[in-house]
Amino acid sequence: MKGLQRNVFFYMLILVVMIFAFVNSITPKEEQVELNFSDVLDRMESGGVKEVTVKDRVVGGILKDDTPFTIYVPELFGQAYGSRIMDAAEKYNVPITTAPPESESLLASLLPTLLMVGGLALIWFLFINNAQGGTNKAMSFGKSKAKVHKQDPSSRVTFADVAGLKEEKEELQEIVDFLKAPQKYQAIGARIPKGILMVGLPGTGKTYLSKAIAGEAGVPFYSISGSDFVEMFVGVGASRVRDLFNNAKKDAPCIVFIDEIDAVGRRRGAGLGGGNDEREQTLNQLLVEMDGFADNEGIIVIAATNRPDILDPALLRPGRFDRQIHVGVPDVNEREAILKVHARNKPIDSDVSFEVIAKRTPGFTPADLENMINEAALLAARKNMKTVTMELIEEATTKVMMGVEKKSKMVTPKEKRIVSVHEAGHAVVAYALPDADPVHQVTIIPRGGAGGYTMRLPTDERNYMTKNQMLNELKIMLGGRAAEKIILKDISTGASSDLKSVSSLARNMVVKYAMGESLSQMAYSEEDNVFIAKDMTTKRDLSEQVVAEIDREIRTLVDTSYDETIRILESRRNQLEDVAKALVEFETIDADEFSLVMEQGYEALHRLRNKKEEDETPEEPPLQVATQEG
DSSP states (O other): OHHHHHHHHHHHHHHHHHHHHHHHHHSOOOOOEEEOHHHHHHHHHHTOEEEEEEETTEEEEEETTSOEEEEOOOGGGHHHHHHHHHHHHHHTTOOEEEEOOOOOOHHHHHHHHHHHHHHHHHHHHHHHHHHTTSOSSTTOTTOOOOEEEOOOTTTOOOGGGSOSOHHHHHHHHHHHHHHHOHHHHHHTTOOOOSEEEEEOOTTSSHHHHHHHHHHHHTOOEEEEEGGGTOOSSTTHHHHHHHHHHHHHHHTOSEEEEEESGGGTOBOTTOSSSOOOHHHHHHHHHHHHHHHSSSOOTTEEEEEEESOGGGBOHHHHSTTTEEEEEEOOOOOHHHHHHHHHHHTTTSOBOTTOOHHHHHHHOTTOOHHHHHHHHHHHHHHHHHTTOSSBOHHHHHHHHHHHHHOOBOTTSOOOHHHHHHHHHHHHHHHHHHHHSTTSOOEEEEEOSOBTTBSOEEEEOOSSOOSOOOHHHHHHHHHHHHHHHHHIIIIISSOOGGGHHHHHHHHHHHHIIIIITOOOSSSOSSOOOOOOOOOHHHHHTSOOOOOHHHHHHHHHHHHHHHHHHHHHHHHHHHHTHHHHHHHHHHHHHHSEEEHHHHHHHHHHOHHHHHHHHHHHHHHHSOOOOOOOOOOOOO
């Protein structure tokens, strides 16, 4: 729409220029000869002047050859020169003609002004129209931008289309019942929640679940983003809130869904020098509409956010958003169900096990799982395959987690050796620790920003971590740096991301989970505060001695873990060398091959790989020798 407006403005500008050119071209212009006063007197004396004309103080005439002429008469001598011309004309019998001054037409005089005013009005119209997002009505500032989805029974989304989230759907079922039959709740005096706040990480299905509520109830669904309320003019957002609820009342019962409500519902008075008046007025109007004097019975407001900590307290009190529903990351059973939903319209091969994929993708949100299945389908299309196989899904999973595989990247033999030793260190330490997650794959092929990686898969779902498990994670992350120190007698920059993770985990263990030895059992950190004014008015609760003790505890955790990692790798140096050697030769080894190297050494893997290559090589047909009898 904006491109169309720019084109219209360009064409109108060209039209104005053409009008000016046309008006200028149709104005009659005569070609005249300018003569001086002496030449005119000489031509009159010789009979070369046919007629003299005096019009609006302009002296001119026509020569014998019918050529018009004019005489420049200075204003100072105008009357004297005119008298001499008149006397000469009478003397030489030259006819004299006088004419009144021409009156300019009103339209011709007003045309430039009208064109200028019209052009300015057009520019102003296009500017206002563009500032309001290309709407057809230039002054429709306060109209709501909500999209209305009327539920079509054949294509509506219901709870059956939402895999997992069993408890969340049970919590929302009473909202569906109220929208279907509000009399049951009104008869017993129960007040249904006016607002429901969906809280969860991005991609966990908050918007989809809200659509399913409307689909189950069969009511209209108004969808709008929090950023659609706020505009550059103060008062526009409040007007849009009023318009939204006025339209929703006409379709009641219905659902109003506000996505990313933190864009308009942030805590008021959070800045140092005032606030955003437009956003705060919009929030005030939303508070009034949800729990003011207006009657919004039959309108259920559902909002989604991943930052409930920054919302205004008035928005979260009972009577507005009465209920908060936390939409979390799905567990292994829910991931399996979600994968089956997203694979319904794709040709999945019979060898695909969604149970295995679900176990391999801990922490994946429904959006991540959908993206992973789509990546597998794209890989299948790229390779001209008719079905999506398990191998493609595993490749897509690794691609989503680690990035694109860069086989074409040039790696020198020295760098290849460094990366192989580094990744072997991670894998060997993970193998040696009893409670660590088993190694699934080790590779030195670059992916994303990593030169290689060691992938470990958990054996079960984990909601909590013990101190020993976190210490194991520290040792595994330090395994790459320790292996470089032992084998190469040097260290590289490849451990930069590992060291950042070590620092973050160790600090959280001390200040957040109170896992230090010499500190009291209390938390020493606060959540990040996004509000400047509140942060500046909060006093610091930690003394300098406690801060120094925290630093000592963090350093003790890291140093102790590093020393233990060195001890583990030195005791398994032969296995470390074998894994590094296998990575240099084969670049990628899976879980079974890694276990084979750890138990039987590099030579066992080398024999296994050679045997596989021989089995996969097709046998050549026997040579046919032609013989001739007789």
